[in-house]
Amino acid sequence: MAKIIVITSGKGGVGKTTSSASISTGLALKGHKTVVIDFDVGLRNLDLIMNCERRVVYDFVNVINGEATLNQALIKDKHNENLYILPASQTRDKDALTQDGVEKVLNELSERFDFIICDSPAGIEHGAQMALYFADEAIVVTNPEVSSVRDSDRILGILQSKSRRAENGESVKEHLLLTRYNPIRVEKGEMLSVDDVKEILAIKLLGVIPESQSVLSSSNSGVPVIHDQSTDAGQAYDDAVERLLGAEKPQRFITNEKKGFFKRMFKGAATA
Amino acid sequence: MSSDTGTTIAPEAHKSAENPPVQPSIKLKASLAPMTALELTSFEPKQFSEELAAKVAQAPSFFENLPVVIGLEKYEEPSLDFERLIEICQAHQVKAIAVRGASASLQDVARNHGLGILAKQKERNAAIDTDTPAASEPAPQEPKADEPAKVEIKTETQISKIVHHPIRSGQQVYAADGDLIILASVSAGAEILADGNIHVYGTLRGRALAGVKGNTKARIFCQSMAAELVSVAGQYKISEDIPSSTIGKPCQVYLDEQTLNFQKLEL
Numbered sequence: 458m459a460k461i462i463v464i465t466s467g468k469g470g471v472g473k474t475t476s477s478a479s480i481s482t483g484l485a486l487k488g489h490k491t492v493v494i495d496f497d498v499g500l501r502n503l504d505l506i507m508n509c510e511r512r513v514v515y516d517f518v519n520v521i522n523g524e525a526t527l528n529q530a531l532i533k534d535k536h537n538e539n540l541y542i543l544p545a546s547q548t549r550d551k552d553a554l555t556q557d558g559v560e561k562v563l564n565e566l567s568e569r570f571d572f573i574i575c576d577s578p579a580g581i582e583h584g585a586q587m588a589l590y591f592a593d594e595a596i597v598v599t600n601p602e603v604s605s606v607r608d609s610d611r612i613l614g615i616l617q618s619k620s621r622r623a624e625n626g627e628s629v630k631e632h633l634l635l636t637r638y639n640p641i642r643v644e645k646g647e648m649l650s651v652d653d654v655k656e657i658l659a660i661k662l663l664g665v666i667p668e669s670q671s672v673l674s675s676s677n678s679g680v681p682v683i684h685d686q687s688t689d690a691g692q693a694y695d696d697a698v699e700r701l702l703g704a705e706k707p708q709r710f711i712t713n714e715k716k717g718f719f720k721r722m723f724k725g726a727a728t729a
Numbered sequence: 730m731s732s733d734t735g736t737t738i739a740p741e742a743h744k745s746a747e748n749p750p751v752q753p754s755i756k757l758k759a760s761l762a763p764m765t766a767l768e769l770t771s772f773e774p775k776q777f778s779e780e781l782a783a784k785v786a787q788a789p790s791f792f793e794n795l796p797v798v799i800g801l802e803k804y805e806e807p808s809l810d811f812e813r814l815i816e817i818c819q820a821h822q823v824k825a826i827a828v829r830g831a832s833a834s835l836q837d838v839a840r841n842h843g844l845g846i847l848a849k850q851k852e853r854n855a856a857i858d859t860d861t862p863a864a865s866e867p868a869p870q871e872p873k874a875d876e877p878a879k880v881e882i883k884t885e886t887q888i889s890k891i892v893h894h895p896i897r898s899g900q901q902v903y904a905a906d907g908d909l910i911i912l913a914s915v916s917a918g919a920e921i922l923a924d925g926n927i928h929v930y931g932t933l934r935g936r937a938l939a940g941v942k943g944n945t946k947a948r949i950f951c952q953s954m955a956a957e958l959v960s961v962a963g964q965y966k967i968s969e970d971i972p973s974s975t976i977g978k979p980c981q982v983y984l985d986e987q988t989l990n991f992q993k994l995e996l
């Protein structure tokens with residue numbers, strides 16, 4: 458039985474797809490059989506970030522509609538044999554995702570994988586609800602600004618009331634992933650701090666991913682940033698994956714000083 | 730929940746209990762603790778879970794770790810999946826401890842699942858039907874054929890509604906006929922309402938409306954005031970009209986002659 462984890466946010470453009478790519482890659486790198494599903498039907502881009510867009514023949518909606526088998530639609534990652542991608546259709550709309558259809562696909566995947574990562578579309582409508590409905594756990598991706606935090610709060614309410622687990626009286630395990638964090642702007646008071654966000658959302662912090670140029674260059678080259686452990690964002694995602702698997706790790710990249718400290722450490726190690 | 734004191738071992742357990750050899754560490758006392766019974770007429774896991782969830786949602790505090798007896802007087806199927814039943818109860822923080830009025834064969838199965846066996850409910854009047862004013866509609870005595878009411882709650886001693894989790898943006902919680910107690914924060918964009926008082930043991934960032942049926946004596950208490958709107962019996966103030974001296978502070982809000990008063994709670 459796989460663990461189903463939705464990566465969701467409410468607000469758009471906060472880093473869900475970036476996080477889905479790195480977290481699924483991280484799980485696979487640590488030996489877990491992982492599949493990442495793009496629920497953003499109509500706006501495919503997980504396959505771009507994972508650099509497999511030219512290998513897409515069939516997609517998630519084809520499988521739901523019985524037009525293709527899972528084996529035909531699943532794309533094996535180039536870098537890691539434990540990782541598969543189930544791409545979204547560009548030509549349909551989100552209503553093509555039916556609850557029964559999604560359940561059928563998840564059940565089938567559940568027998569073959571340890572982790573199923575669901576990359577949710579933005580918003581709180583049908584597409585986002587389909588992505589979170591069957592989740593055992595949720596990673597709520599939030600940027601350190603008021604509107605993103607508010608939307609995350611909203612999504613947490615939906616997870617508690619409209620997911621399958623909620624309907625069965627169980628709870629979905631919630632994780633906060635604070636992304637695009639810029640300690641300098643936090644110090645200047647231009648962004649909310651980790652503590653501000655933690656206090657408002659009151660859920661466990663999975664990790665803080667710094668705002669980083671490396672994220673842009675890695676998504677342009679189609680290699681999820683977690684592959685590059687010389688980058689701050691890559692290390693931060695690796696920490697987050699370890700925590701997801703149960704490890705206790707201190708938070709890094711939260712303060713400006715610490716970042717400097719780690720930079721010096723890293724430089725020291727590299728020249729030694 | 731029960732007003733009972735001392736060790737509560739039911740008389741039935743007495744018979745098989747052996748006398749402790751040396752210093753007695755337990756004392757057997759007959760006890761009469763009011764017990765809630767879940768009376769089953771059928772068991773279909775999904776439906777049972779949904780109905781139980783709905784019951785629990787009405788009074789979460791009442792159910793927390795509540796021991797219940799599974800009443801099987803009206804259950805006529807030959808078998809029952811006790812494992813699922815216990816599991817679902819557990820998932821809702823309800824603890825099934827015994828069966829009552831089970832057929833001989835079901836008693837065996839129940840015993841194997843660690844459940845106690847109680848004799849059949851004698852007469853209707855032996856049941857403790859206590860409906861407090863908070864229970865707005867009395868539990869139906871007979872499940873009607875067209876109604877899916879399979880879980881009947883016989884005892885209800887709940888007055889306030891207690892919520893243990895944060896109230897999120899877009900959510901609304903209403904305590905009819907009583908107080909609303911939130912042991913967490915209330916997010917901006919959330920709304921909480923009560924016919925009685927409202928207590929928030931966290932930060933109140935959303936909207937809080939006490940005394941919504943017109944009770945001018947109702948009050949709002951919160952650990953930290955950051956509300957978007959507060960209202961007592963229809964008299965309201967929005968955030969910009971809330972005195973800044975109370976923002977971020979423990980605070981109570983009450984009506985005094987048609988005007989809303991904000992008072993810091995500093996002892």
Ligand SMILES: Nc1ncnc2c1ncn2[C@@H]1O[C@H](COP(=O)(O)OP(=O)(O)OP(=O)(O)O)[C@@H](O)[C@H]1O
Nearest residue numbers: 469470471472473474475579637667668669672673
């Ligand atoms: N840590 C980061 N540092 C810098 N840029 C980032 C970071 N995380 C994400 N981005 C950038 O933010 C943009 C949006 O990211 P992404 O596509 O992952 O968001 P999304 O939440 O999936 O968006 P959508 O809601 O449209 O699906 C991208 O250009 C991405 O490169």
Ligand SMILES: [Mg+2]
Nearest residue numbers: 473474497577
């Ligand atoms: Mg995306």
